Amino acid sequence: xxxxxxxxxxxxxxxxxxxxxxxxxxxxxxxxxxxxxxxxxxxxxxxxxxxxxxxxxxxxxxxxxxxxxxxxxxxxxxxxxxxxxxxxxxxxxxxxxxxxxxxxxxxxxxxxxxxxxxxxxxxxxxxxxxxxxxxxxxxxxxxxxxxxxxxxxxxxxxxxxxxxxxxxxxxxxxxxxxxxxxxxxxxxxxxxxxxxxxxxxxxxxxxxxxxxxxxxxxxxxxxxxxxxxxxxxxxxxxxxxxxxxxxxxxxx
Amino acid sequence: xxxxxxxxxxxxxxxxxxxxxxxxxxxxxxxxxxxxxxxxxxxxxxxxxxxxxxxxxxxxxxxxxxxxxxxxxxxxxxxxxxxxxxxxxxxxxxxxxxxxxxxxxxxxxxxxxxxxxxxxxxxxxxxxxxxxxxxxxxxxxxxxxxxxxxxxxxxxxxxxxxxxxxxxxxxxxxxxxxxxxxxxxxxxxxxxxxxxxxxxxxxxxxxxxxxxxxxxxxxxxxxxxxxxxxxxxxxxxxxxxxxxxxxxxxxx
Numbered sequence: 001x002x003x004x005x006x007x008x009x010x011x012x013x014x015x016x017x018x019x020x021x022x023x024x025x026x027x028x029x030x031x032x033x034x035x036x037x038x039x040x041x042x043x044x045x046x047x048x049x050x051x052x053x054x055x056x057x058x059x060x061x062x063x064x065x066x067x068x069x070x071x072x073x074x075x076x077x078x079x080x081x082x083x084x085x086x087x088x089x090x091x092x093x094x095x096x097x098x099x100x101x102x103x104x105x106x107x108x109x110x111x112x113x114x115x116x117x118x119x120x121x122x123x124x125x126x127x128x129x130x131x132x133x134x135x136x137x138x139x140x141x142x143x144x145x146x147x148x149x150x151x152x153x154x155x156x157x158x159x160x161x162x163x164x165x166x167x168x169x170x171x172x173x174x175x176x177x178x179x180x181x182x183x184x185x186x187x188x189x190x191x192x193x194x195x196x197x198x199x200x201x202x203x204x205x206x207x208x209x210x211x212x213x214x215x216x217x218x219x220x221x222x223x224x225x226x227x228x229x230x231x232x233x234x235x236x237x238x239x240x241x242x243x244x245x246x247x248x249x250x251x252x
Numbered sequence: 253x254x255x256x257x258x259x260x261x262x263x264x265x266x267x268x269x270x271x272x273x274x275x276x277x278x279x280x281x282x283x284x285x286x287x288x289x290x291x292x293x294x295x296x297x298x299x300x301x302x303x304x305x306x307x308x309x310x311x312x313x314x315x316x317x318x319x320x321x322x323x324x325x326x327x328x329x330x331x332x333x334x335x336x337x338x339x340x341x342x343x344x345x346x347x348x349x350x351x352x353x354x355x356x357x358x359x360x361x362x363x364x365x366x367x368x369x370x371x372x373x374x375x376x377x378x379x380x381x382x383x384x385x386x387x388x389x390x391x392x393x394x395x396x397x398x399x400x401x402x403x404x405x406x407x408x409x410x411x412x413x414x415x416x417x418x419x420x421x422x423x424x425x426x427x428x429x430x431x432x433x434x435x436x437x438x439x440x441x442x443x444x445x446x447x448x449x450x451x452x453x454x455x456x457x458x459x460x461x462x463x464x465x466x467x468x469x470x471x472x473x474x475x476x477x478x479x480x481x482x483x484x485x486x487x488x489x490x491x492x493x494x495x496x497x498x499x500x501x502x503x504x
Binding site for chain 1: 403
């Protein structure tokens with residue numbers, strides 16, 4: 001999703017309209033807004049020349065004034081704002097396939113909370129079947145949540161994979177965890193009090209939790225068991241707990 | 253809400269039906285289930301004598317067998333299980349009045365995450381009006397979430413109060429915080445790394461955040477400013493972040 005899109009900041013006190021742009025759209029102090037955002041500026045927002053917007057790349061925000069509106073919208077850069085709101089650690093949340101509304105809730109919240117990637121995983125107790133039809137819709141949810149939370153980067157959503165495929169990806173991460181409670185489990189602090197960690201993968205079970213064969217397979221493959229406190233959290237709450245604690249730990 | 257109610261454990265691997273009971277219902281090794289739960293046992297669950305249920309007080313769980321089903325259901329205690337899943341700290345989440353579906357989402361999740369109390373607060377930027385009509389419905393949400401998460405105690409929900417009324421309650425707490433970002437804000441760890449804290453109050457703003465006059469009033473009255481990381485969290489996400497981090501900190 002490396003194209004321009006529009007970010008509506010809904011937080012009062014920061015009504016500045018945001019646009020994600022590519023570096024190629026920046027030409028010295030002029031930025032060209034193209035594609036769907038032009039329609040949004042002209043027709044939805046009914047903005048006029050002279051009004052201000054924020055154009056955002058992965059790393060820089062440009063505070064701009066609209067100088068012309070035709071088939072493209074031209075912006076003049078007034079100020080360059082360096083603002084990095086990304087977590088200093090990359091967190092991938094993998095989750096047993098769950099129902100659509102739960103998936104969407106999780107995607108929305110973990111985007112706000114700074115996650116890098118979401119991977120749905122086909123697991124024994126998943127009550128829904130894998131399908132890719134929702135990827136577009138999920139992308140829009142990520143976009144909206146990124147706008148609202150002032151993210152610099154977009155969460156990546158993977159197509160559903162099997163547990164074995166997930167396990168095969170373990171070398172990509174410094175730390176692989178799964179949220180479960182048994183005699184081997186420790187709380188999150190136990191695992192993340194190591195500042196050298198740069199990439200974390202955490203797998204959360206579907207509504208019915210992990211099958212024992214899945215627990216065994218994960219342990220055999222070096223995944224560590226993380227417990228999330230004494231209460232039984234729903235599958236859609238667990239990722240928010242994980243992201244909150246990780247964010248609080250790494251942004252100290 | 254000091255009456256008996258039924259807890260349906262939906263977590264696979266723990267299908268035991270749970271009932272919250274009063275101590276008065278326990279008579280040596282016999283427990284009487286009364287009221288709405290009788291209907292639930294007989295008609296909804298279609299349980300028979302000989303089947304097992306868990307009867308729970310604030311402090312003890314009784315593993316029981318059903319010995320008779322008439323206008324009341326009699327249980328025989330097979331085993332007393334001491335299980336305390338409550339946080340070692342009491343956390344009150346106060347929140348600017350928000351829309352119904354957001355309130356319900358917050359109540360459900362903070363119940364799971366171990367909160368003690370929820371107080372809706374009438375604030376300048378609240379877009380909805382206070383009403384008490386929903387207290388019954390909210391009680392049912394608390395009940396369901398308590399069942400699912402194996403809480404021992406029920407979250408208390410207060411009727412909506414004003415900000416001044418909230419401030420007047422400050423002496424009841426060891427630590428009063430509000431979630432906001434300015435030059436005085438610190439992260440949660442800064443405030444809670446004090447093990448003597450037993451009761452925490454955290455106020456989260458409504459969708460539009462705090463009015464500056466509210467920020468000033470809170471600070472004047474000794475409320476401390478807590479920031480929740482670099483990203484802008486929605487009002488319904490902030491309480492989950494707070495509860496997750498507090499739970500992780502105090503249950504270490």
